[in-house]
Structure formats: C-alpha cells, structure tokens
Amino acid sequence: MNHRKLGRTGLYVSEISLGCMAFGRWIGESESFRVLDTALEAGITLLDTADVYGRGMDLGDPSLSGESETILGKWLKGKRQQVILATKVHGRVGTGPNDRGQSRYHIMRAVEDSLRRLQTDYIDLYQVHGFDESTPLEESLEALSDLVRQGKVRYIGCSNYSAWQIAKAHGISALRHLHRYESVQPQYSLIARDIEKELLPFCRSEQVGVIVYSPLGRGLLTGKYRAGEQPPEGTRGAAGEKRLQQLMAQERNFAIVEGLKPLAENRGWTLAQFALAWVLSRPVVTSAILGASRPEHILDAVPATEYRLTKDELGAVDEICGAAGANI
C-alpha cells in the first residue's frame, strides 16, 4: 500500500481508505469486523466514518445514528495506534434543536459522543460534514481549534464545501491564528468529475488534502448494474440507496461505463480497478474512500494501488466522458 501526505500536513495516509458507512446500516457487527480486518491486513490505514452513519439514515430516526462508530470502536481495541481515524460532525443526531450543525455547543457535545462510541481519547481527522449556514464560520473554527489544543482532535477538515467556502474559512483561520481545514472530502469518480473545475485547482494551490468518496460511483463503475435491469441481489442498488438510483436514472453514466469496459479489458483489470486507478492517477487526490461491505471489495480493489494509467489511456477516458456529455 502506498501512503500519501495529507495536503501540507506531515501526516501520511493510505491512498485507499476504508469508508465505514455500511457498518450497522447494511451489515452487522461480525461482517463489519471481517471488512475491517481485511482492510488492515491490506495495509489500509485511514478509516473514515461519521457520527450520523447508521440505520437512522434509512429509517428517518436521527436518534438511531452512531452505530458505525460503535462497531468501529469495539473493533479498534488494541489496534488504535495502527489506524488513522477520521469522523465527522454536522448531520442531525437527535430530535432537539441543537442536535445538528456546527455551533460550539453541538461540536463540543458531538466530539465527546464520538470519542465515547469510538472508545478512544483522540480523533486523527475531525471533519465538518457540510457547510452550516446558520453558524458563523468563526464560531465553528474557534471550537474546532480548541479541540485540537485539548488534544481530542489532531487535524480538522471539511466535507461537501464549495471551494470558495474553504477559501473563506482559510482566511478566517489565518486572521485569527486558528487551525485551518487541512483536507476536504468531495465526491469524485469517472461519472462525477465536477470538482476538476473549481475544487481541485484550489486544493493544488493551497495544499489541501483531498479524500474522495464514491470513487466507484456508488458501485456503478464496477459494471455490476445494467441499464434498465433490476440491481443484483445483495447490492446497494437492491438495498434501494437513493443516490445510486439517481445515478442509474442517467443514461449518460451507463454510456461511460460501457465505453470504459474495453479499456479495462485491454489491461486485464476489472472495471472497478480501472476506475480506482484513474482516480489515483490524479496528482491532487490524496486518498480514495472505498465503501466496502464485503472483504472481497477490498481484495479486488487493492491491486489498483499499483496500477497507473498511461497518458494515452487518460486521453481516451476524457474522450469517452466528454462524448457521453459529462461536465468536464
């Protein structure tokens, strides 16, 4: 496994990270443990979760969140030093008026809840899960910086921010001598390349780490889903994940998948490996989050860390995406 520096920090993280959203949501504790053991064995160090991950996301009951962190916490015993632990705050985790967002009040309580569930006394990367329009950035950044000074958090990052919003936050951090967001977590894959326009140039210029989610387009880039056909049993598609259904409704995405298949076959790689190798070929990307729900998902993906696309292949990919009408 290769390790890359997270933005300008001195921290090295594995270029594939494990996304823990399935734990407690789609798979139970013992299956989650098998996935985690496999990931650790494969050399993955960065584990990404969030306080909201759990059954509550599907059941619409925010008080049922936290299962992913709880499972991760049980597994972590005796292994804490071997991993880099990332979690998030922002989403609704209860029905009260302050059970969400990035007020100092909620951040301070949310971090304690996460630490308790994770059974650790520090989080390596604490990320705000989205932009909070109802809290001044100053308030959130002061609170997050205090957490770094208290030793509860090592680095702070953000997710789902526009480039200008991170730039604004950096300005405030510089002005007030606070810690700054050292990473961002956007969506990025062969069917979602929008961050090439604004966010990636920003991250390159400002040396911000980029940990991308959905590098396989929520599974679409594995080739296991087909246009107009029912998703195979036991997949996320069959579980009815809403965002995946939206991606499957766009013909363009299947056109890209079909166009890429011969390129992957040429190399003797699976489509998923090809898609992952493409993401990792981008110089600004730090790590790609693999949202595995089975050990095989990890075993299939790991060889991609040794694969790199040639200039010709990168050109061919652009043509396929462009011809399908992707926003690149």
Place this chain on the structure above:
Amino acid sequence: MEYRTLGKTGIQVSSLCFGTMSFGGVADEETSRAMFNRCREKGINFFDTANIYNGGRAEEILGRCLAGCRDEIVLTSKVCMPTGADVNARGLSRRHIMLSVEQSLKRLGTDRIELYFVHHFDSKTAMEETLLALDDLQRQGKILYPAVSNWAAWQIAKALGISDKRGLARFECIQPMYNLVKRQAEVEILPLAEAENIGVIPYSPLGGGLLTGKYRAGQEPTRGRLAEQKMYRERYGDAYYFEVADRFAGYAREHGHEPATLAVAWVMSHPAVTAPIIGARNPEQLEPSLAAAEIRMTPEWRSEISALSAAPPPATDRSEETPRSTGGRA
C-alpha cells in the same frame, strides 16, 4: 430603467451595463457615440471598458462620449492583459497596475475610475502585491473600488480573506461569464457573491451572439463573431450549444420575444446578478438587448427558460448525509 445597489457600496447602477468592446473596433466613433447616446436615453448610467479594447481606442472614444455627463456615470476599466511587447507590460504587479491606471485615466479623460477590474488571474504575482497596489489606488482617489473578472471563486474568496486580514479595500464587484449555455458561475461564483454581498456584472449574456437566434444547429456560421473569431468558435462551437440555442430561440419567438431580449433578461433575473453587460456593433443590434430592461422575469418564468439547458451539477452532492434542515426542526 431599474436601478440596483452595487453590492454593499451604496452606488446605484442601471440594471443593464453597456460594454464598449466594439468602440474603435467594429464600431467607428460616430456609431459608438450613437450607441452611447441611445443607452443614456434609456437611462443606462453604467459603462464597462478595458485598457486593451481595440488598443486603447475604446477608452478614448468612451472618454469623449461621457465628457458632458461624467458625474452621472459609473465607469469601469481593467488591467492585466498585455499592452505591449515589453516583458512587464502585463499582469498584476504593482509596477504594471500603477502605469496602466495612469494610461487609462488619460485615455478616458477623467481623474477617477469607479470600478477597476483585474481582468484575469496572474499566477506570477502574489495576491498581496496586487491588493496592496489597488488599495493604494483607492486611497489616491484614482479608483473608487477594486473589482475582479475571470477569477475562480476560491481565488476571490482567498483575496477577500487577505483584504480582511490586512485591512485593505476588497473586491466589490465580480465580472464573470454567464449565459444560458455557460452556467458554471451558478456553482460557485454567484453563491459566493450572494453570501458576501458583492456586485455581479456578467459578460456575454448572449453567448457571443449564439443566443440571438441568428445561428442554427447544423449550419456553419457565416457572419458575426462565431464566424469571424476563433476564440468565440472555441468557446461556443460545440454542437450542444447550438442545440440549446435553437430550442431557446424557438421558445422566445413562441412567446413573442426577440431571443436576445429574453437571453439578457434571463441573466438579469438571477438574484445574485446586479446588471448584465450588453454590447453591440451598431444601434440596431443594441435595441433587443436594451428591451430586456422592460421585462420583469418571475422566478417561475426563469425556471422555465433554465430548463432549456443543462444546469451544472452542484458543488456538493451528498444530500442524504447532510440534510439542509436549518434551525430547530427535526
């Protein structure tokens, strides 16, 4: 004519801004003056130019046009593009900015420029250097406000942070490209401008003429900028743009409007937009754009037209994990 407040400056500007890129180029002085006078008749008080338009002739002609009404005009100009072969005759260094503003003031025959735009991003010059120079110009009274064109939203946000930290004049107006076929500004630039209360004056509301209805899908352009200039062909040459333009022109005519009028009105109707910049080769071509001032486009009407082209994907797309609920409701 409707007048709008430019960002947080308090200045009232007409909801159309006239762009003078044709002055001294495809429009001679007499034609230019006729267009200027027509704009004034319609109540336009907002005029945009740049030091490089037609080698400085645009500024000279505009300067002569506004001699009788200077104090009623909100005037812009720009700096950054090469003005000569000299290695330093370009960019956003303090040296080039200080020289350029003097030259612009001289050509414009005035002692101040209301909005002074950096025309492009200059990766060779530190932002601090540029912002300090612009701040000095504001204190010298040679410009009233710094403004920015063709920068990425994050570059503008970074500059705002530097201005804040060092107590410098900040960018008060953004000039992005924005029209029905080029909607990238909706992703970052326009939300930034709204959040930070910065004025927005988009250029190319007609997509280089594409949205006037004079070009047809599947037909090679024979006249106008898309036929004459490589830059516009590259910017708008894709088949997709022509398809949207066809759909849009059909829609406009069905509803009894000139396509150009509706295209300008659509840009004007975005809540973050202060005033689209309209341009023309002659008074006749100017009229449909001017007519946009009479149109009050409701949000529903705007959405109907927006649906004729593809909206750019949002900057972030993780709605199920981060519900946008605000306040106390569960």
